[in-house]
Amino acid sequence: MDDLLTTNRLSLCPSGAHLTSTDTTLGELFYVSSKTSHGVGHAIRGGVPLIAPWFGDLWGKKPHHGWARTSGWRVTADVVGINATLEHDELELTFHVTELPDGVRLELSAKNLSSATVPVQLGFHPYFRVSHPEAVTVKGLSGATGLNRVTDKTAVQEGDVHVEGQFDWIFTSSAPATIIDPGLGRSITITSEGADSTIVWNPGPIDGASIADMGSGEWADFLCVEPALLGDELKGYPLAPDAEVRIAMDVVVAALD
Numbered sequence: 001m002d003d004l005l006t007t008n009r010l011s012l013c014p015s016g017a018h019l020t021s022t023d024t025t026l027g028e029l030f031y032v033s034s035k036t037s038h039g040v041g042h043a044i045r046g047g048v049p050l051i052a053p054w055f056g057d058l059w060g061k062k063p064h065h066g067w068a069r070t071s072g073w074r075v076t077a078d079v080v081g082i083n084a085t086l087e088h089d090e091l092e093l094t095f096h097v098t099e100l101p102d103g104v105r106l107e108l109s110a111k112n113l114s115s116a117t118v119p120v121q122l123g124f125h126p127y128f129r130v131s132h133p134e135a136v137t138v139k140g141l142s143g144a145t146g147l148n149r150v151t152d153k154t155a156v157q158e159g160d161v162h163v164e165g166q167f168d169w170i171f172t173s174s175a176p177a178t179i180i181d182p183g184l185g186r187s188i189t190i191t192s193e194g195a196d197s198t199i200v201w202n203p204g205p206i207d208g209a210s211i212a213d214m215g216s217g218e219w220a221d222f223l224c225v226e227p228a229l230l231g232d233e234l235k236g237y238p239l240a241p242d243a244e245v246r247i248a249m250d251v252v253v254a255a256l257d
Helices: 204-209
Strands: 005-007 010-013 018-022 074-077 081-088 091-100 103-112 118-120 122-124 127-129 137-139 145-148 153-156 167-171 177-181 186-193 197-202 222-229 237-239 244-255
Touching: 005 074, 005 081, 010 081, 010 091, 018 103, 091 244, 103 118, 103 122, 122 244, 177 222, 186 222, 222 244, 237 244
Parallel strands: none
Antiparallel strands: 005 010, 010 018, 074 081, 081 091, 091 103, 103 244, 118 237, 122 222, 127 222, 137 177, 145 153, 145 167, 167 197, 177 186, 186 244, 197 222
């Protein structure tokens, strides 16, 4: 990706306003596939895809995860961070990335430019680099109700989250979540604003092998912990004409004792 915009320890691809790298004193925060495509019309596998105005295939719409992550944004950078805007389908999206001392802050908003109330979903889809998804623990989601998208069953999470095989859960929780990674000797804490859900996802070895834009065995290099605003019963947030909705995510890394 030779079109990256870089400022300080941040790198972003203007296509999709896609954050691809955040370096820290404890190493790179994000995984990016060795086989990913990029450019307008292509979704980057890794980094932090922006999810809007719908999540995944919840509404049966295409492209998967909405059009924001494959569109060409207007992007500028300064000494503080990176800013981007996009207008499409009578929605105005605004995105801000700010470097933190030990991490990064992301803010994504949507404004309704139409004359009718429309449902929207917003989310961040960070691919956090880990030593191995089955060797880490995710704290902060105990007690949350989760939808297992592999089995389509719901359950209340008891204790910490441990990933095994294909893992795809939507938790109705916006509490801070922390990835504890003894292999890399660090924790990553994800704190959200405006979200109502947290998605934890890894394809596992079987599903991972079938993903064309993922390098061999690279399913074991990341874990996605994703703050999102999905709305009641996953039907979206009702955005009135001229109204705006916003979500934010702070990611902070720390050394384990």
